[in-house]
Amino acid sequence: MALSNSMGRAGTPEEIAELALFLSSSKPSFITGTAAAIDGGISWH
Numbered sequence: 001m002a003l004s005n006s007m008g009r010a011g012t013p014e015e016i017a018e019l020a021l022f023l024s025s026s027k028p029s030f031i032t033g034t035a036a037a038i039d040g041g042i043s044w045h
Helices: 014-023
Strands: none
Touching: none
């Protein structure tokens, strides 16, 4: 599966955590109700 995405590798737990931390901070104050695909681009195929 890792090689079937656009990145050519599997994501790391740290990469997933970065989005979770960003979304739980005050930085995305204008983001509402969105789905973030953390899949290395596979959902674009």
